Amino acid sequence: MRNGKYTNEDQLKYENSTTTNTSSSTTTTSENHGIWQNFKDSFKPALNNKNINEQDDESLTDLQKINQNTSKTKLRKDLSSRHIQMISLGSSIGTGLFVGTGGALSQGGPGGIMIAWILTASAVFATMQGLGELCVTFPISGGFNVYASRFIEPSVGFAVGWNYFLQFYVLLPLELVAAAITIQYWSSNINSDAFVIIFWFLILIITLLGVRGYGEVEFILSTIKVLAVVGFIILGIVLISGGGPNKQFIGGKYWHNPGPFANGFKGVASNIVTAAFSYGGTELVGLTASEASNARKSLPKAIKQVFWRIILFYFGSLVMISCLVPYDDKRLMGSSSVDLVSSPFTIAIVNGGIKGLPSVINAVILISVLSVGNSSVFACSRTLNSLAEQGMAPKWMGYIDRAGRPLVAIIITNLFGLFALIAANDNAQQAAFDWLLALSGLSTIFTWLTINLSHIRFRSALKFQGRSLNELPYVSQTGIWGSYYGLLLNFLFLIAQFWVALFPLGGKPNAYDFFLSYLGFPVTLAFWIGYKIWKKSFKLYLKSNEIDIDSGRVDIDIDVLQQELAEEKAKLAEKNLLIRFFKFWC
Template identity: 35%
Template sequence: MEDPVEDSKNRMKRSLKTRHLSMIALGGSIGTGLFVASGSAISTAGPGGALVAYTAIGIMVYFLMTSLGEMATYLPVSGSFAAYATRFVDPALGFAMGWNYWFNWAITVAVDISTVSLIMHFWLPNVPGWIFSIIALILIFTINAISVSSFWETEYWLAIIKVVTVLIFLVIGLMSIIGIMGRQGTGLRYWNYRSGPFVNGIPGILGVFVVAGFSFQGTELIGITAGESATPEKSIPKAIHQVFWRILIFYIFSILVISLIIPYTSPTLLGSSAKDIAISPFTVVFQRAGLAGAASIMNAVILTSVISSANSGMYASTRMLYSMSLQGYAAKSFGLANKRGIPIFSLLLTTLISALTFLTSFFGPKLYLFLVSASGLTGFIAWIGIAISHYRFRRAFIKQGHKLSELRYHAQLFPFGPLLALVLCILVIIGQNLKSLADFDWISIGVTYMSIPLFLVLFLYYKLRYRTTLIPLSKVDLKSTIRDDELKQNKA
């Protein structure tokens, strides 16, 4: 008789198609970081500085995704990078990364549904915001509870909306630059304006590294979905290469267009933040091109982007908790999937934590800000874990006598790729709040960098309790096939 867990996993795999994976990986990297925060990035570092920062982080993300792709095509598994840390580095690292990442996305869902209320106030300012947030949470839970395919289809179409919006923006922006639409063409005048194209020097670029890093978070969903892909050896490499070119086109070209049309000193760029979600450099460009209703249209696009982020967050955190249960890092009930292939108990717990976090914004604002701050850097910590895991995987692979020709997909420029990702992620984490570090503002430092001690607590707890050690390269488990339930054997 077939194992019900394995049977449900097979159903999940059959539902994930290559077109979904590539579009969702792209959609996961296009969100409010591009539509909203890109303006503040240009204001902080100038047009040239913003372009350098986004290009550097984009290259780093590409190398990071090729690292994840090499491991995911060789050993596809749900919640992959926490499982890889367990197998290739130290079970304590896998434990800490898994819980850290789950916590991050559970909190992010709460932040996103709170943002939904801010966006809806643009049209319905007199309706209590919590109503919109509750509706959004119920909608996201329902999408994830119906079936795996319902999640993929929803994300696929939400991603298409974002992609089409950016393409239209680029065309209209180009026409505005050369003077076909709107006012007289701007050309390169704003790149030479005052202190442009570089403003605030290296500190300015480092500051934008942080903004760009947050903008690209979500691309690691390729690894989370690896265990549910019918043909990971084909779909994952294709998705990675498509994401690289699309990031280049969408992010780099979008930053270029915005910086050519709007001067970096413009107050509209300074207002581009999550606190004023209705202000977007995209909106300003559309308005300058003479398009009526631009603000309302962009607000609708930003709404779909936030819902997409919350939907992806619910999926990612649910699958991570599911994977951790199969590794023995969480209760066994979280590793059970229903007949539709949904790890329902993992979904329920994630939804509960997201709802409770959202409620703290009403009953305890300080607690809410504490939770949001605690999850702030966890995405970068996950990226560091991916880089370390891949470096160890490749070294163990060679040490044990394997040939690179055995790999279905090769990461680019090893070991440069993972080492570059490691260095830049550390720089981004340090640069999160350079002013507080320079001023020795311990309260601000504690709030900003709270994710780090929380991660260390998880890591040290598991390491001391189970007395785990760094796995020798010669003993790293490199079996070419893997079942989720086999991951339990890697627990110390």
């Protein structure tokens, strides 16, 4: 302590002593009790080790509470770099790729699907760079929905947070239904409800293992999916070249007949939201920041590598699909999020005359939907926990146990997964899921849009308060202009979706189709207005001088940070051009 004030050294000593005391307590407990008792004790509330500089809640404004509470989360930092990369990657390789691309191909054609995915990819790249800068600088609980609260305005964080929660809340039962239907590929006599229960129980166990156990399981499942996609790309090249059982050279004939575009510009526009849904999940790295063991080292690598891997897997797969499956194939017409028979991957292999492999593809789809269902519990529970920490959800929903699990949020999410039991009734299933998905249908675009805006507002506050980019542990490679680009593209995506919702493909304007496609907008707007009325605060945005750019910061010691960055740059400068290029982008 110097001049009556706590310094970074004092804080470090305090945290170390707290950690030591906690470890000693845990060791003593382990010696005095058996494994079963320790297991039961893990569900007790996490020990409340208060920060020495922490203020009482009564003396803080709502915004100050948000900044303070999310900066001192009790979530355990057990995720390594490989866990973070695979969680983000695994949540993106699922039904959006294996099934959703079938409907997109039938609506937009091969040219339409490539344009939509490339355009969306550029927006994702810019958005992920801005998110990387924010989550490396602020590895706090809740990630992007908290950034919206502290850099834009709390009502925006409230609206985006609850909308994002709804997106993954509905996704869990949807994925359980998809898994049960995939099982029926091998036998139509299988009871769907029985397998829904089996898969639900499996996901429940995984999510209760703790964040490290979840990370290990997700790493394995995602590795299988990645290998399957790579294998499909290699097989696709062989089939296109005429190396399949049919010995028929395919080349780009389907680009000529039936043609590159199915429904012109409207077909491309309709594919954009499907593409956004497919890429949805890349932003999950923002939620893992608070549980990363070394945020400054692992998050930048995850931000850069995950995107390029997705680009490789998605575009490699899309090129194969567009060459192997004509967009007017009748099997594509029934494409939906739970109709796995219409997967273009399966159709491509069947068209190539290969027997047996469709079963392998369906097995991979089964693993994929379970993996995405698993990730949805992670996303839901962390988002709900963050909302509770921000005072935007009941406080009891933010309960964290001694194992570092947001226990109540995990249970709430898993319980709704049992909604999948309506799988036995096909009609009820389709109507219920369609409208539940519609509630958060634009959630991914809203999330990306606010990430870009949060990054812009953060940079504005940094400049206004006379702070330098040199104090940031990671700087966006696309800079603030990348965030402006991402903001513009996501805004255009909303306009394109409005147009397609109002004038649907192959139909006339009608309220049913419009709200099915665009219900997410009025729902998000209602959340935003509702929070304003609740808090009786009608401020549209935070001014630059009102933005807190210090709470929850990592590597506060600027001199040490600059020394580390300088050493890393010096080591990299000694490498050859190829390695420097790889390190910059990967």
